[in-house]
Amino acid sequence: MNKEEKMQLRNKIIAETESLEESIKSLEETSKPVPPDNAIGRLTRMEAINAKSISEASLNAARTKLAKLNRAMTRLDDPEFGMCVLCEEQIPLGRIMLLPETTVCVRCADR
């Protein structure tokens, strides 16, 4: 990976991190505890609980991805960065640009 590619990747990670932080903020709002039955109708409460569990799942996924992106950011200058942790081959740049948090190549990811 050359200097310019690394810079592109860094910008991409920063942009993704910012948008993830935004969605985490709004997901935190929608995964707040659902008020008791007497506050809203029964069906609405069921819907709210469903929506809450979907938000919680997305929130967890977003937090995991954010942690991985942060790790990718700290590893960016590591000479090992961009190498597959399983087969130690260079991960194609296209894949890293698409998924900066990835640590395995397509072949190993499919395995």
Ligand SMILES: [Zn+2]
């Ligand atoms: Zn691999």
